[in-house]
Amino acid sequence: MHATLPLLQTTEFPPLRRRTLEILQVNLGYKCNQTCVHCHVNAGPTRTEMMDSETLALIPQVLTARDLHTLDLTGGAPELHEGFRDLVRAARMQGRKVIDRCNLTILFEPGQGDLAEFLAAQQVEIVASLPCYLQDNVDKQRGKGTFNKSIAALQKLNALGYGQPGSGLTLNLVFNPQGVSLPPDQTTLQADYQRELFEHFGIVFNQLFVITNMPIQRFGSMLVSKGQFNDYLHLLQENFAVANLDTVMCRNLVSVDWQGFLFDCDFNQQLGLAIPGQGRPHLRDLMQQDLQDHPIQVAGHCYGCTAGQGSSCGGALKEKESLDT
Numbered sequence: 652m653h654a655t656l657p658l659l660q661t662t663e664f665p666p667l668r669r670r671t672l673e674i675l676q677v678n679l680g681y682k683c684n685q686t687c688v689h690c691h692v693n694a695g696p697t698r699t700e701m702m703d704s705e706t707l708a709l710i711p712q713v714l715t716a717r718d719l720h721t722l723d724l725t726g727g728a729p730e731l732h733e734g735f736r737d738l739v740r741a742a743r744m745q746g747r748k749v750i751d752r753c754n755l756t757i758l759f760e761p762g763q764g765d766l767a768e769f770l771a772a773q774q775v776e777i778v779a780s781l782p783c784y785l786q787d788n789v790d791k792q793r794g795k796g797t798f799n800k801s802i803a804a805l806q807k808l809n810a811l812g813y814g815q816p817g818s819g820l821t822l823n824l825v826f827n828p829q830g831v832s833l834p835p836d837q838t839t840l841q842a843d844y845q846r847e848l849f850e851h852f853g854i855v856f857n858q859l860f861v862i863t864n865m866p867i868q869r870f871g872s873m874l875v876s877k878g879q880f881n882d883y884l885h886l887l888q889e890n891f892a893v894a895n896l897d898t899v900m901c902r903n904l905v906s907v908d909w910q911g912f913l914f915d916c917d918f919n920q921q922l923g924l925a926i927p928g929q930g931r932p933h934l935r936d937l938m939q940q941d942l943q944d945h946p947i948q949v950a951g952h953c954y955g956c957t958a959g960q961g962s963s964c965g966g967a968l969k970e971k972e973s974l975d976t
Contacts, residue, residue: 652868652869653871653872653875653876655866655867655872655874655880655922656867656922656923658866658875658881658884659884659951659952660950660951661951662950662951664949664951665896665949666949667896667899667901667946667949668944668945668947669901669903669915669943669946669947670902670903670943671903672719672903672905672937672941672943673719673720673721673904674719674720674721674723674900674903675710675713675714675717675721675722675723675904675907676723676724676725676904676905676907676917677725677907678702678725678726678729678906678907678909678917678920679702679707679724679725679729679732679738679909680701680702680727680729681698681699681700681726681727681909682695682698682700682701682726682727682728682731683695683726683727683728683754684728684754684756684757684760698727701909702732702734702909702911704734706909706934707732707738709911709934709938710738710934711745712938713934713938714742714747715745716937717937717941719747720747721747721748721749721750722738722747722748723750723752724738724739724750724751724752725917728753728757728760729751730751730753730757730763731760736769739751739770739775740773743773743774749773749775749776750776750777751770751775752778752779752780753777753779755779755780755781758804758807759800759803767804767807767808768811771808771811771813771820774820776821777808777813777821777822777823779805779808779822779823779824780824780825780827781805781824781826781844782825782826782827782829784848784851785798786798786799788829802852805854805856806852809822809855814854822855822856823856823857823858823859823860824844825859825861825862826860826861828864831874831886833863833887833890833959834861834862834863835861837859837860837861841858844856844859863956863959864955865918865952866883866884866887866952867918867921868921886958887954887958888951888954888958889958890958891954891957891958892958892959895956895957899953899956899957900916900956901919901956902947904916905926906919906920911933911934912931912933912934913925913931913933913934913936913937914926916956918952918955919948919950922950922952924948925948926945926948927945927946927948
């Protein structure tokens with residue numbers, strides 16, 4: 652796989668500093684039951700990196716020490732970690748919001764038959780990847796048969812109350828473009844998703860998040876192989892919107908890798924760009940250390956979060972800003 656960090660380190664992206672830390676985003680490991688073209692983590696069934704029990708035990712302690720309101724669990728498929736359920740229970744007992752970044756097909760993996768019921772019982776918010784509402788596009792990006800399994804999973808979640816008005820069970824979907832392009836308007840695409848999924852499958856959900864593909868890991872390597880890397884980076888730079896700097900996710904989130912090391916975001920984690928400071932800041936350091944006003948490590952891929960309508964783990968930044976105000 653082609654290394655993309657050397658192509659991103661020279662940048663004119665403006666400096667950023669952190670605000671109050673609110674969200675702990677934890678990557679529990681890179682093992683996944685899928686191998687997706689757009690995956691910036693390069694996750695897959697053959698990956699073996701998984702967080703150990705000692706590091707896992709630090710997470711509830713950090714949530715308390717820093718009084719964080721949200722635990723955001725990702726992977727790989729985070730549900731494949733043997734400590735996933737105990738961690739969710741611990742965080743929910745503390746009253747924290749828990750987000751599970753779910754690929755949907757995991758609900759049908761061996762040993763996960765009651766996963767949907769567990770998530771509903773714990774009132775875990777689900778952010779589920781569904782790259783398109785058309786079968787051919789999804790199967791092309793995520794593997795043959797993925798679409799039908801994803802639809803079945805969404806129907807199962809709906810039956811438990813997810814996405815249903817007044818249920819308190821939030822189901823959000825995620826869209827990633829397939830090619831070398833920026834995501835379309837989030838509001839317009841959400842309306843398309845809601846119409847198509849309901850008319851054809853009776854599926855409902857809360858929000859659609861559109862996320863820009865980052866020129867790193869598997870997607871970045873593909874761009875290099877096709878001679879499209881510089882063109883894509885130029886596209887991101889051309890569409891830079893300074894207003895998006897105010898709401899990028901790295902201002903109030905910290906990303907934790909499977910070893911417990913800290914990064915400004917999940918993308919920096921995959922590039923090995925640690926939080927600026929002495930040594931390699933670790934999860935245990937958050938027990939005493941406040942990151943407010945610390946500098947944020949930036950590089951060329953940061954244009955991906957600030958291009959056009961903006962992009963974050965919560966979807967388009969401009970859409971998010973309008974919802975919050």
